[in-house]
Amino acid sequence: MDAPFLSVRNLTKHFAPTAFSRGPAVRALQDISFDIARGQVVGLVGESGSGKTTIGRSVLRLIEPTSGEIRFDGVDITSLSAGPLARQRRKMQYIFQDPFASLSPRMTIGQILTEGLDIQGIGNRRERRARAEKALAAVELPVDAYDRYAHEFSGGQRQRIGIARALTLEPEFIVADEPVSALDVSIQAQIINLLRDLQVRLGLTMLFISHDLAVVEYICDTVIVLYLGRIMEVAPAAALYARPQHPYTRALLSAIPSLDPLARQGRQVLKGDIPSPANPPTGCVFRTRCPVALDACAGVVPPLRATSDGHLKACIRDDIA
Numbered sequence: 001m002d003a004p005f006l007s008v009r010n011l012t013k014h015f016a017p018t019a020f021s022r023g024p025a026v027r028a029l030q031d032i033s034f035d036i037a038r039g040q041v042v043g044l045v046g047e048s049g050s051g052k053t054t055i056g057r058s059v060l061r062l063i064e065p066t067s068g069e070i071r072f073d074g075v076d077i078t079s080l081s082a083g084p085l086a087r088q089r090r091k092m093q094y095i096f097q098d099p100f101a102s103l104s105p106r107m108t109i110g111q112i113l114t115e116g117l118d119i120q121g122i123g124n125r126r127e128r129r130a131r132a133e134k135a136l137a138a139v140e141l142p143v144d145a146y147d148r149y150a151h152e153f154s155g156g157q158r159q160r161i162g163i164a165r166a167l168t169l170e171p172e173f174i175v176a177d178e179p180v181s182a183l184d185v186s187i188q189a190q191i192i193n194l195l196r197d198l199q200v201r202l203g204l205t206m207l208f209i210s211h212d213l214a215v216v217e218y219i220c221d222t223v224i225v226l227y228l229g230r231i232m233e234v235a236p237a238a239a240l241y242a243r244p245q246h247p248y249t250r251a252l253l254s255a256i257p258s259l260d261p262l263a264r265q266g267r268q269v270l271k272g273d274i275p276s277p278a279n280p281p282t283g284c285v286f287r288t289r290c291p292v293a294l295d296a297c298a299g300v301v302p303p304l305r306a307t308s309d310g311h312l313k314a315c316i317r318d319d320i321a
């Protein structure tokens with residue numbers, strides 16, 4: 001069997017306290033392992049603070065992991081020095097959440113789109129422009145956008161520019177970090193459809209980060225559910241939605257708004273807030289909010305194990321499947 005295109009092993013990230021944040025280190029990620037096959041879209045879901053962005057940034061080494069290994073296309077990128085890492089990064093791009101904050105107001109769209117090519121020393125001026133114009137066409141923006149500024153565009157159009165910027169380097173792998181959550185609901189479907197089309201047409205491999213399970217269901221092949229820096233469940237998207245195995249996944253799914261009164265009646269509301277990642281619960285990190293926790297859940301960190309129907313779940317209970 002082929003090695004996975006992206007392989008994350010035992011990724012851990014602790015943010016040390018600073019002069020502004022005294023106290024213990026923030027344990028943003030603990031022992032995260034997963035694979036993505038070439039051409040697959042893997043979704044990362046979980047509440048705010050669960051560690052989604054920290055995984056996305058660590059995978060591209062935009063932040064340094066505390067420990068663990070990330071292999072991309074057979075190369076251990078955690079141990080690369082600056083030069084080889086920059087070359088590897090051509091193949092790996094990041095689409096940011098906020099199309100307002102992530103585009104410089106002082107640069108033309110052309111400058112924004114060709115900046116990465118300039119830095120990487122790819123092509124001459126004419127070739128760089130041609131690549132940028134191709135990327136504009138791919139995101140269905142007019143070619144005259146090249147000489148305009150970000151403030152002349154709507155939120156949805158700016159996110160198209162953000163996607164075009166990621167495409168100019170002709171990447172093979174993209175981290176899309178909440179790419180639609182800053183947009184009006186009416187625009188979200190257009191951008192998701194565009195990402196899906198591009199993913200299929202260009203054969204992209206993608207890590208798709210979202211707190212919105214409905215969005216993830218549409219675009220992802222496999223979904224990873226994260227809570228307080230740990231993986232709770234991994235399953236093919238359709239199976240996760242049809243038969244969630246972990247109590248946290250069930251709670252997340254039952255929180256999706258529904259017009260069906262019966263579905264609303266059966267809704268399972270999570271108690272309390274997420275504990276601080278500086279002081280996570282012992283054993284299973286979800287146990288303090290879990291509706292089916294046992295005393296034993298305080299004693300062990302449940303390993304991620306395969307269930308009879310092909311999910312991976314980190315829960316010691318078998319009787320709730």
Ligand SMILES: Nc1ncnc2c1ncn2[C@@H]1O[C@H](COP(=O)(O)OP(=O)(O)OP(=O)(O)O)[C@@H](O)[C@H]1O
Pocket residue numbers: 015026027028046047048049050051052053054055211277
């Ligand atoms: N630079 C940093 N310094 C200290 N703590 C950080 C830093 N970046 C993230 N954290 C903490 O790490 C934890 C995980 O954050 P992260 O942004 O990865 O979560 P998330 O699931 O992406 O949340 P959101 O949906 O709100 O973006 C949070 O408790 C956050 O406060």
